[in-house]
Amino acid sequence: xxxxxxxxxxIAEQLPAKVIEETNDLLVIQDISxxxxxxxxxxxxxHVADIQGLGEEDTALSASMVxxxxxxxxxxxxxxxxxxxxxxxxxxxxxxxxxxxxxxxxTQMEP
Amino acid sequence: xxxxxxxxxxIAEQLPAKVIEETNDLLVIQDISxxxxxxxxxxxxxHVADIQGLGEEDTALSASMVxxxxxxxxxxxxxxxxxxxxxxxxxxxxxxxxxxxxxxxxTQMEP
Numbered sequence: 001x002x003x004x005x006x007x008x009x010x011i012a013e014q015l016p017a018k019v020i021e022e023t024n025d026l027l028v029i030q031d032i033s034x035x036x037x038x039x040x041x042x043x044x045x046x047h048v049a050d051i052q053g054l055g056e057e058d059t060a061l062s063a064s065m066v067x068x069x070x071x072x073x074x075x076x077x078x079x080x081x082x083x084x085x086x087x088x089x090x091x092x093x094x095x096x097x098x099x100x101x102x103x104x105x106x107t108q109m110e111p
Numbered sequence: 112x113x114x115x116x117x118x119x120x121x122i123a124e125q126l127p128a129k130v131i132e133e134t135n136d137l138l139v140i141q142d143i144s145x146x147x148x149x150x151x152x153x154x155x156x157x158h159v160a161d162i163q164g165l166g167e168e169d170t171a172l173s174a175s176m177v178x179x180x181x182x183x184x185x186x187x188x189x190x191x192x193x194x195x196x197x198x199x200x201x202x203x204x205x206x207x208x209x210x211x212x213x214x215x216x217x218t219q220m221e222p
Binding site: 051052054058059060062063065066067069070073079080081082083084085086087088089090091092093094104105108109 | 162163165169170171173174176177178180181184190191192193194195196197198199200201202203204205215216219220
């Protein structure tokens with residue numbers, strides 16, 4: 001049997017994670033290897049490997065990931081600046097093949 | 112009078128840009144200072160400053176920016192990996208305050 005996706009296991013509460021936000025469709029967790037003072041991962045609860053895996057039926061889901069970033073920004077102190085990053089595909093640095101948006105904040109970032 | 116937003120001027124065809132894709136709601140242009148072999152900017156035609164400027168009425172627009180990345184990936188050779196980045200707010204490197212998603216591809220990128 002193929003090992004289940006690590007993010008699917010977190011979503012199923014078979015693996016622990018620090019949950020930042022949760023909706024019917026999305027889970028937001030703390031990155032276990034943070035690259036910035038704030039480093040959260042926004043992911044759909046249903047398994048979608050990457051952006052190419054989103055279909056016509058995923059319009060609301062696609063929007064919800066972007067609008068979740070707006071909601072998360074309200075948790076930030078000060079100017080509420082953040083960077084949103086999707087590493088899509090192995091050559092772009094994707095290592096877990098369950099779609100996730102990195103939400104990064106808390107340091108001055110170069111353009 | 113306040114100077115109009117540079118991206119609004121491009122959208123109004125008052126300034127030149129290399130257009131990669133266009134829909135009713137979105138324009139995709141070549142970045143004039145590319146950071147990767149492929150560096151395109153996905154932007155809404157209507158003026159929205161940043162992700163915080165997206166409202167409840169912008170669900171379809173929010174989804175369309177994500178799904179445009181899927182469409183753009185079809186133009187890439189090979190493995191079709193890409194990175195999607197939003198620098199949201201001055202401290203995150205945003206310099207043009209008209210929402211845009213950077214679509215980057217063509218080099219091996221670190222995770």
